[in-house]
Amino acid sequence: MENITEIVCPNCGEKLPGDSVFCAKCGTRLNEDGQQEVQGVEQAAKPTGFFAKYKKIIGIAAAAVIIVLIVLFAVNTVQRTNLKxxxxxxxxxxxxxxxxxxxxxxxxxxxxxxxxxxxxxxxxxxxxxxxxxxxxxxxxxxxxxxxxxxxxxxxxxxxxxxxxxxxxxxxxxxxxxxxxxxx
The missing domain is CATH 2.40.128 (Lipocalin)
Incomplete structure (x- = not known):
């Protein structure tokens, strides 16, 4: 018996022969590795981990801290100028x-x-x-x-x-x- 490799459609989970180009169930185009292609670009797995998961929140928090520091610097500069x-x-x-x-x-x-x-x-x-x-x-x-x-x-x-x-x-x-x- 031949050893046939199977792949799983990343879109619908259907088991497919290893040489499939399209999913027989949902029609998703697959590349050579059996991964879904989106307009010719391989869809990479989403990054995991703390920073990847909270990237947006960390960016907003960093921007808020920078804005607060700029405001404090501006207020201090105005106060120093007024005292002078x-x-x-x-x-x-x-x-x-x-x-x-x-x-x-x-x-x-x-x-x-x-x-x-x-x-x-x-x-x-x-x-x-x-x-x-x-x-x-x-x-x-x-x-x-x-x-x-x-x-x-x-x-x-x-x-x-x-x-x-x-x-x-x-x-x-x-x-x-x-x-x-x-x-």
Missing amino acids: KELLRDWCKVEGEKDSYILCVLDFSEKEVEYRLETGYAWMDTSLATYDYKVISGNKIKVLRYGDDWETFSIEFNDEKTIMITTPALTSTDAREVWVNLD
Whole structure:
């Protein structure tokens, strides 16, 4: 007796002789391996596994994470820009006793902050320090005051943006400082 190989139609499950080109029951065209052909292209078995099964969900989740990161980056950038804009004003406070008052000034530029004293006499006015600074978030700056260590300071404003509170103090050892903008 001859050894005849059989194949199974992938479309309807009919058992067919191994040399069949079409399924006798449903008419599906088969290739040499007995697999279904779709418009001349072999239909591959669908991939299995976690990533193949959830490919669409993983893609949507990855896109959502990327969108959230972009939004957070944009919000942080806007907040940093707004803080920088508010800092670029002359901030001052008055210190002294009785009739000898000194005006302390914090003058922010793009990358530096100058701390100076103004007495009313130009020849006595003096700059005490100039520090590099950078805005790192919507309410925090880093200042390079001593050596190579950047110190972090929190900045708060009142609603009118006329009072600025730095925590800790930028020009002393106090826990915080209050600065006023008179513009």
